[in-house]
Amino acid sequence: MDGYKGNNTTFQVRDPAEKLFQHLDYQPGIRNQYQGPRIPDELHWGLFEINWIYTNESGVSPPTNDVGEVVITGNDVEITEEIAEDLKLFLQQSHGDDVRELAEILNIDISDKTEKSDINDLTKSEQIERYDASKATHICELPDSRCQEIAKQVAQQVDLDSLSDGIPEWETTYTHGGKITQDAEQYQLIIKTERKTGSEEQYFNKIIFTPEDGIKTVWTMTNVMIDWNQRIQLEQQRGEIIKSVISVAVDEDLDIGGSMCDLELTTEYEPSIDQF
Structure with a gap:
């Protein structure tokens, strides 16, 4: 207003x-x-x-x-x-x-946006092609506070409007980043997508990383029993989230594993998922 x-x-x-x-x-x-x-x-x-x-x-x-x-x-x-x-x-x-x-x-200078290397003027696809994970920091070596920042950046870059002809149907937020437990070596980023109007459709997407494999699993919990059309929509959303994870990894010089990794996608139904 x-x-x-x-x-x-x-x-x-x-x-x-x-x-x-x-x-x-x-x-x-x-x-x-x-x-x-x-x-x-x-x-x-x-x-x-x-x-x-x-x-x-x-x-x-x-x-x-x-x-x-x-x-x-x-x-x-x-x-x-x-x-x-x-x-x-x-x-x-x-x-x-x-x-x-x-x-x-706003008269804001963003010219130093990617001054970290000489790939600044390349397209995102070209940057990914030249990306050398061997010189990057593994995401599982980051402190929890930095993982939180990475989760926030991923949520900011997810563009779900492109899946609905520019109509803003979905809200994307991050809810967590860091170690799954203090004893475990697995790390996670949790990205929540929620329909803005109509049904109370929500998806909590937990992206799990391990030191050995990098990105390992995208585990999605949903509060609705989805049909096949919704499943197609969910897979498109997960594709956008994975795309954003890769984009942030390139920007921040992070190693998230190889592109030929065995990436597992899982989906579960849980009526109340606020504590996920």
């Missing part, structure tokens, strides 16, 4: 914007209970310009001057240095023309 020209206007949020708000630790308000944080005006209209947020109400547009430049005036919330650093980190970990456009709108 946003005050637009003195009126309350409801803006819908697409999946990339939700991930950005999670990264900024913005907690939405609850109607008639408490108000959520005020988003900086420049960021709000920047997200509107790249269609990460939208409204079905007519006649809504950012305030502009005579030459069409967005001009923020009045009692606006500014982007602080801390917010700018958080935005820069998020944009550097994201991909796409809309990401670059938002960086330009």
